[in-house]
Structures are given as C-alpha cells and as structure tokens.
Amino acid sequence: MDMNEIKEIFFQECEEQLAELESGLLKLNDGDRDPETVNAVFRAVHSIKGGAGAFGLDDLVSFAHVFETTLDCVRSNKLEPSQDVLKVMLKSADVLADLVSASRDGGSVEESRTRTLVKELEALANGEAPPAAHAEAPKPAAAKAEAAKPTDDSGFEPVPFTFEGFGDDEEPAVQGSTYEISFKPRRELYSKGNEAALLLRDLSRLGEMSINCDMDALPDLDKMDPEDSYFSWKVSIKTSKSEDDIRSVFEFAEWDCDLEVKLAAADARDEELPMVPVPFDLSALDETPIAEEKPASAPVAAVSKPASAAPARAEKKESPAAAAAAAAQNNAAAAAAAAGQTIRVDLDRVDRLINLVGELVINQAMLSQSVVENDATGTSAVNMGLEELQQLTREIQDSVMAIRAQPVKPVFQRMSRIVREVADMVGKSIRLVTEGENTEVDKTVIDKIAEPLTHMIRNAVDHGIESPEKREAAGKDPEGTIKLTAKHRSGRILIELQDDGGGINRERVRQKAIDNDLISPDANLSDEEIDNLIFAPGFSTADAISDISGRGVGMDVVKRSIQALGGRISISSRPGLGSTFTMSLPLTLAVLDGMVVTVAGQTLVVPLTAIVETLQPEASAIHSFGATQRLISIRNSFCPLVDVGRILNFRATQANPVEGVALLVESEGGGQRALMVDAIQGQRQVVIKSLEANYTHVPGIAAATILGDGRVALILDVDAVVAASRGQSMKPEMSLAATG
Amino acid sequence: MAPKKAAPGSLKLSSVLDLNEASALHGKLMAMRGSNVTIDASQVERIGVQCGQVLVAGAKAWQSDKKSFLVEKASDAFEKTMQLIGIDGANLVAKEI
Numbered sequence: 001m002d003m004n005e006i007k008e009i010f011f012q013e014c015e016e017q018l019a020e021l022e023s024g025l026l027k028l029n030d031g032d033r034d035p036e037t038v039n040a041v042f043r044a045v046h047s048i049k050g051g052a053g054a055f056g057l058d059d060l061v062s063f064a065h066v067f068e069t070t071l072d073c074v075r076s077n078k079l080e081p082s083q084d085v086l087k088v089m090l091k092s093a094d095v096l097a098d099l100v101s102a103s104r105d106g107g108s109v110e111e112s113r114t115r116t117l118v119k120e121l122e123a124l125a126n127g128e129a130p131p132a133a134h135a136e137a138p139k140p141a142a143a144k145a146e147a148a149k150p151t152d153d154s155g156f157e158p159v160p161f162t163f164e165g166f167g168d169d170e171e172p173a174v175q176g177s178t179y180e181i182s183f184k185p186r187r188e189l190y191s192k193g194n195e196a197a198l199l200l201r202d203l204s205r206l207g208e209m210s211i212n213c214d215m216d217a218l219p220d221l222d223k224m225d226p227e228d229s230y231f232s233w234k235v236s237i238k239t240s241k242s243e244d245d246i247r248s249v250f251e252f253a254e255w256d257c258d259l260e261v262k263l264a265a266a267d268a269r270d271e272e273l274p275m276v277p278v279p280f281d282l283s284a285l286d287e288t289p290i291a292e293e294k295p296a297s298a299p300v301a302a303v304s305k306p307a308s309a310a311p312a313r314a315e316k317k318e319s320p321a322a323a324a325a326a327a328a329q330n331n332a333a334a335a336a337a338a339a340g341q342t343i344r345v346d347l348d349r350v351d352r353l354i355n356l357v358g359e360l361v362i363n364q365a366m367l368s369q370s371v372v373e374n375d376a377t378g379t380s381a382v383n384m385g386l387e388e389l390q391q392l393t394r395e396i397q398d399s400v401m402a403i404r405a406q407p408v409k410p411v412f413q414r415m416s417r418i419v420r421e422v423a424d425m426v427g428k429s430i431r432l433v434t435e436g437e438n439t440e441v442d443k444t445v446i447d448k449i450a451e452p453l454t455h456m457i458r459n460a461v462d463h464g465i466e467s468p469e470k471r472e473a474a475g476k477d478p479e480g481t482i483k484l485t486a487k488h489r490s491g492r493i494l495i496e497l498q499d500d501g502g503g504i505n506r507e508r509v510r511q512k513a514i515d516n517d518l519i520s521p522d523a524n525l526s527d528e529e530i531d532n533l534i535f536a537p538g539f540s541t542a543d544a545i546s547d548i549s550g551r552g553v554g555m556d557v558v559k560r561s562i563q564a565l566g567g568r569i570s571i572s573s574r575p576g577l578g579s580t581f582t583m584s585l586p587l588t589l590a591v592l593d594g595m596v597v598t599v600a601g602q603t604l605v606v607p608l609t610a611i612v613e614t615l616q617p618e619a620s621a622i623h624s625f626g627a628t629q630r631l632i633s634i635r636n637s638f639c640p641l642v643d644v645g646r647i648l649n650f651r652a653t654q655a656n657p658v659e660g661v662a663l664l665v666e667s668e669g670g671g672q673r674a675l676m677v678d679a680i681q682g683q684r685q686v687v688i689k690s691l692e693a694n695y696t697h698v699p700g701i702a703a704a705t706i707l708g709d710g711r712v713a714l715i716l717d718v719d720a721v722v723a724a725s726r727g728q729s730m731k732p733e734m735s736l737a738a739t740g
Numbered sequence: 741m742a743p744k745k746a747a748p749g750s751l752k753l754s755s756v757l758d759l760n761e762a763s764a765l766h767g768k769l770m771a772m773r774g775s776n777v778t779i780d781a782s783q784v785e786r787i788g789v790q791c792g793q794v795l796v797a798g799a800k801a802w803q804s805d806k807k808s809f810l811v812e813k814a815s816d817a818f819e820k821t822m823q824l825i826g827i828d829g830a831n832l833v834a835k836e837i
Binding site: 185190191193195196197200201204211212213215218219220221222224226227228229230231233278 | 758759762763765766769770773787788789790792793794796797798800801804821823824825826827831
C-alpha cells in the first residue's frame with residue numbers, strides 16, 4: 001500500500017469523522033448534553049487533526065487544533081455549549097470540511113473565513129469559559145495559551161499517527177517523553193463501576209510512573225461519605241506512548257473525572273510534589289485468588305518501599321475488581337468491533353456486480369422461457385434445476401442490492417449546512433429538523449437526490465420562511481423550522497420537506513402563470529393545480545425569485561431530476577402556515593417486482609408494490625358514471641375503473657371491462673383505482689432500464705425492461721396513470737414532463 | 741463480607757474491599773473510635789480507592805484521637821495497591837501519645 005492509498009483512506013475516514021462531527025454538533029444544538037456526544041465530537045476533530053498531522057496538511061492541522069482546543073473547553077465543562085457557541089462550532093465544522101476537501105482535491109479555503117473562525121473559536125476558549133468551578137485547574141490558562149498560539153505550523157505539536165502494518169520508521173514515535181497527568185475522579189466514576197486504582201494500574205503499564213496522591217480534600221472520618229471521591233492524583237509518566245494512548249486509558253471514565261494530560265517541560269516538573277514511584281510489577285493486583293498471606297515485617301513501612309525492577313508486565317488478565325467497568329468497556333468494545341467489521345469496496349466494483357446480476361436475471365428469464373417452451377409438462381430435471389437457479393438468482397440479486405442500500409443520513413446532514421449558510425446569508429434564523437435519517441435507499445438514489453434536495457432547501461430558506469420580523473408580526477416563532485423526513489411507503493421512499501413559512505402566494509403564482517402564457521386568464525384551477533404550477537419551466541425567471549413569496553426558482557429542474565429517478569414530486573401549501581413538498585422515489589433503480597400484463601397487444605409491467613389485489617370484473621359490478629367514467633363495485637364501495645390502454649392511447653375506445661382483469665392499485669396520494677388490463681401474463685422480477693437515459697421520458701411510463709424473450713416491455717407509472725385518470729393533474733404533470 | 745470476628749481493637753479486613761465494602765468498613769472504624777486498633781490486611785486481595793480513603797481518614801481520626809492505628813499485616817495486593825495509588829505507609833499509621 002503506497003502513501004497515496006493511505007492518504008485516500010485518511011480522506012475517507014475524514015468524511016466519516018466529519019459526518020460524526022456534524023451529527024454530534026446538531027445533537028448538542030438540539031439540547032443533547034450526553035457527555036458521549038461531546039466526546040464523539042471532540043474525537044472526530046482530534047482524529048482529523050491526527051491524520052492531517054501525519055500527512056503534513058498544515059492548514060488543516062492548524063484549524064483543527066484551534067477547533068479542538070475550544071471543544072476541549074466544552075468537554076471539560078468550562079464552556080457551555082450554548083446556541084451561540086454551537087453556531088460557531090457548526091460553522092467551524094463547515095470550514096473543517098472545506099479544508100479537508102481542499103487538502104484532498106487541491107485548492108484552498110478562503111483565508112478570511114478561516115481567520116474569522118479561528119478568532120471566534122479562540123475567543124470562546126479564552127473569554128467565555130466560566131471561571132468559577134474549575135478555577136484551580138490550570139486548563140483555561142492552558143487553553144488560552146494554546147489558542148493564542150499562531151496558527152502556523154510552528155504553533156503545533158506534532159501528532160503521532162501510525163498506520164498498522166507500516167514500519168516504525170515511517171512515523172517516528174515519541175521516544176521517552178514525560179507526561180504530567182492530573183486525574184481527579186468524581187463520585188460517578190466509582191458509582192458507575194469504574195475504579196481509579198485500576199485506571200492508575202493501566203496507566204502505570206504505559207511506562208515509568210511516579211504518583212502523588214492529593215488527600216487534602218479528604219474530610220474527617222465522621223464527616224466523610226465513604227462512597228464519595230476525595231482523592232486526586234498528579235502522575236508523571238515517562239513513556240514512548242502518545243498522549244492519545246494515555247487518554248485512552250481513561251476513555252470510559254473520562255466523563256466522570258477531571259483529566260489533564262500534558263507533555264512535561266524539558267527538565268522541569270512543574271510541581272514540587274513528592275512523587276512516589278509505582279512498581280512495574282503489579283501482578284499482585286491482577287489475579288484474584290492470589291492472596292497469599294504475607295505478614296509484613298514492619299507495619300506498613302513496606303508500602304512505600306521503592307519499586308523493584310520491572311519484570312513480567314506482559315499480558316494480564318483483567319482483575320475482577322474491574323468487573324463492572326470491564327463489562328461496560330467490553331460492551332462498548334464489542335459494539336466498536338461490530339461497527340468495525342466492514343470493508344471498503346470501490347463503488348465501481350459494486351456497480352459492475354449489479355450490472356452483471358441484472359444481466360444474469362434477464363438471461364435466466366430467457367433461459368426459463370425457452371425451457372418452458374420446450375418442456376410443456378414442466379417436470380424435466382432441467383426445469384427443476386432452473387427453478388433452483390431462479391431462486392438463487394433472486395437471492396444473489398437481493399444480496400447485491402443490499403450492498404448498495406444506504407441510509408439517507410449523509411444527504412440530510414449535508415442539508416443542515418445548506419440551511420445554516422443560506423439562513424446566515426439572508427439573515428434568518430432557521431432550524432432544520434430531520435426524521436428517519438436511517439431510512440435506507442439505493443446509493444444511486446441517494447447520490448441523485450442531493451442536488452434537487454439542495455435546491456429545494458435553498459428555496460425553502462430563501463423564499464419559504466419569512467423574515468424574523470414578518471414572522472413575529474404574524475405571531476409566529478421568529479425562528480423558522482424546516483422539517484426533512486424520510487420514510488418507506490409501499491416499496492418506495494417518501495421524502496418530505498416541510499416549512500412553516502408563509503405558504504405559496506397563489507394569487508401571484510396564478511398571475512405569473514398567466515403572464516408567462518402557461519395558463520389562460522380564465523382557467524379554472526384548483527389550489528393544488530395552482531401550487532403545482534411552480535413546477536412549470538416558465539417559472540424559472542429571475543424576477544420570480546424575489547417577487548414570489550413562496551417558491552418558484554428552478555422547480556422545473558427539480559421536478560425533472562426527480563422524474564429522471566422514476567420519482568414524483570408534489571406540493572401542498574397552506575397560506576400562512578407553510579408548504580410541504582413530497583417526493584416519492586423508488587428504493588432502487590435496478591430491479592422491480594412486477595406483474596406482467598397485456599394491454600392492447602402490448603406487454604406492460606405493473607409494479608407489484610402498487611397492486612392491492614386483482615379481480616375479474618363481473619358485468620353486474622360495472623356502473624357507468626357520467627359520459628365516459630365507469631365505476632366498479634368492490635365489496636360495497638365504488639372505485640373508478642381506468643382503462644390503461646385508453647389512458648396510454650394504445651386504443652381509441654374503452655375496452656369491455658368484463659373481458660379483462662382489474663388491478664386494484666393504491667397511488668401515493670392514497671386513492672384507489674381499478675386499472676383495467678386485458679390479461680395477466682405472470683409475476684416476475686424485472687431489471688429496470690431507464691427510458692430517460694435510453695430514449696426519452698414517456699408520460700405514464702416509469703421505465704422499461706427486457707423480458708425473457710428479448711422484447712422490451714414498458715413499466716407502468718401507476719401514480720401518473722391514476723393522476724391522468726382524474727383528468728386534473730394529468731395535463732400539467734404529463735404535458736410538462738413531455739416538454740421537459 | 742463483614743470482617744470476621746476479631747479481638748477487640750483489631751480489625752481484619754475483608755478480601756475484597758471495593759465500593760460496596762467502603763460503607764461497611766467506615767461503619768466498623770466508626771464503631772472502634774476511641775480505642776487503639778490494629779488492622780490486619782493480610783487477606784486483602786483487592787482494594788479500591790474508596791476503601792483506601794476510609795483507611796486514610798481512619799488513620800487521621802485516630803491521630804487526632806491520639807490513639808494508635810496500625811496496619812499490622814498486609815498482603816502483597818494491599819501493599820501494591822496502596823503504592824500504586826500513592827498512599828504512603830505514613831498515611832496509614834497513627835501513634836498513641
């Protein structure tokens with residue numbers, strides 16, 4: 001593995017750390033005060049700094065260092081993570097992300113941005129740290145000193161960073177550095193099952209250790225609470241290990257103690273404390289049933305005898321004293337191990353695999369078909385084997401698809417940055433609330449929704465949410481809220497973007513549409529239809545941006561992107577209360593379970609997820625409604641009957657329902673329709689081939705597939721057909737799509 | 741895990757002196773206030789900081805009572821733990837005056 005590959009891994013890890021950082025900061029922003037959250041945030045920045053140091057990425061190290069210093073103040077409760085503080089932190093996270101990108105892709109980050117934030121971070125580390133509770137601790141001063149250092153590389157300590165499998169000579173470890181550690185456990189440390197003695201024992205194993213126990217806080221015997229914590233320690237340890245290694249000893253107790261680790265000045269120990277050397281041989285503390293009675297010759301004097309030389313400090317079993325602590329640690333370690341059992345695979349390889357599996361599915365279908373044609377009885381060994389092959393193919397396909405399924409979280413996280421930046425730019429205060437971030441969807445879908453979503457979020461911030469003054473005047477919270485939700489519904493993913501802004505100004509939208517010749521002045525449009533006009537291409541005009549209080553900027557582009565994904569987008573808006581955009585997208589762009597049907601001599605595939613049931617209509621169940629509409633009576637309720645062949649213009653007149661089959665479908669909007677087809681051929685999984693990519697968008701058709709006999713079959717867009725059958729949304733939706 | 745029955749003025753420490761034992765140990769010592777005491781730590785396999793705190797507070801209390809407080813016997817584990825956590829022999833002894 002060469003250095004470039006390692007660097008690439010570092011950048012991949014940076015992405016993960018940045019995501020961790022942002023999600024932690026957002027949690028804090030929402031009032032989460034779990035120490036582990038702060039810890040995770042700190043660790044993320046610290047890891048980035050560590051790696052960046054190893055690669056000599058000085059700008060990144062400089063900024064991460066200042067950031068980390070301020071985070072450390074939060075970590076040690078010296079700085080309250082208030083909204084203002086978090087605002088700076090979130091901005092810093094953005095800059096850190098930009099610095100990572102700049103380091104990876106070349107380029108640079110605007111220096112003024114970095115400089116401003118460095119100053120803000122330093123100010124937080126210096127000024128706003130509450131001095132009271134920890135006044136005696138030297139940390140604020142240290143933080144100040146550190147933060148005040150120049151941000152060039154001379155201001156930073158080298159951060160040891162090692163790669164497994166790399167020779168020691170690649171990254172020289174710190175040889176024999178002496179660290180001063182101040183360790184003051186709190187009561188909780190013990191009550192949670194940790195034991196300071198064991199932590200000190202583990203620490204002593206890192207090197208040559210001397211210790212001073214500060215007993216000043218110990219009250220009189222009759223006043224003490226035996227379960228409270230009074231002792232604290234100053235430890236000096238000479239070790240070849242890094243500060244991180246030292247800190248990792250306290251990893252699971254960190255939040256229940258005050259801990260400081262610093263490199264000791266060259267010769268001088270800053271304290272003139274009587275340090276007692278700690279023996280290396282602590283084996284007596286390691287195993288329980290040793291306890292051989294050993295009367296001390298002189299009472300207790302032996303306790304302070306100097307340490308003997310250091311044999312046998314090899315691997316030792318965990319003392320049962322640590323049982324509770326160890327249990328917690330083990331759980332955490334197990335979780336970490338489970339999380340760590342992943343491999344990184346080049347996306348191209350997965351894609352290649354998916355394509356091959358797609359071909360395999362088609363091939364298998366063709367093979368099946370030709371075998372069936374030659375084996376009418378269906379009992380031959382080949383036929384049986386083929387069924388197994390079909391099963392296996394299906395499993396392979398499912399497994400391969402699962403590899404690509406990813407939570408939408410990263411995209412949602414990116415949106416919070418957009419909200420912050422745009423809100424800052426336009427002087428609004430907006431909170432982004434996300435729900436269902438762990439909803440999984442194919443990576444291709446994730447990659448492709450980022451852009452339209454960004455566009456919509458920008459719009460929501462810029463135009464959807466009113467200015468704080470307007471909001472206050474309307475009796476609303478001056479801080480606007482944008483809610484981003486993801487959920488699975490009937491085999492698709494539904495993403496909703498909801499704002500609590502002013503809603504769409506329908507009058508203006510209507511006027512705009514008339515001005516742009518999108519509708520005639522006397523058109524009688526429902527509210528929904530007016531709202532949906534914003535998706536018309538004619539709305540992407542410059543003056544619409546500032547004039548229309550609701551939406552209007554490039555929403556046609558958004559709609560086209562969503563449609564290209566086989567998705568749909570709709571809007572519902574309530575004046576004064578806000579708007580909701582709903583996007584419905586397929587979970588995967590690769591395969592689909594479908595019912596293969598015949599309509600006017602054509603083979604179509606209807607997505608199985610949309611079908612509720614199939615039925616053979618009886619003449620008595622069919623009722624006419626108006627001139628052309630027909631209804632079918634199903635279990636005492638009426639459902640509109642839609643002739644697919646007619647809607648898609650496959651035939652000029654409606655077919656006789658009694659001669660066909662009705663597929664009862666449910667659309668995204670929740671309405672039911674009975675789709676009339678001529679016959680059902682069967683049910684199978686089909687590989688989706690994009691019509692947009694290979695041909696062009698066809699209204700009412702979602703995509704295409706290749707059947708076992710090699711013919712192309714179209715996959716029905718059930719919602720579009722249902723909408724078309726209503727006669728209302730069809731025209732704007734389908735005609736716009738056709739022109740787009 | 742209370743200490744076994746011991747002669748008046750002597751306290752035999754349990755083998756495991758963890759967080760759970762700190763209060764018991766504290767109670768025992770409180771009950772022995774006013775008399776000289778010798779501590780037998782020979783059976784100690786494990787001792788945590790909190791019991792260490794109680795013992796040090798005990799030695800201080802005995803010191804102020806001007807009574808003797810002496811750790812007479814100590815197991816290796818006891819000694820090493822005390823040394824590890826920086827408790828000197830002097831912290832665990834009080835002399836009768």
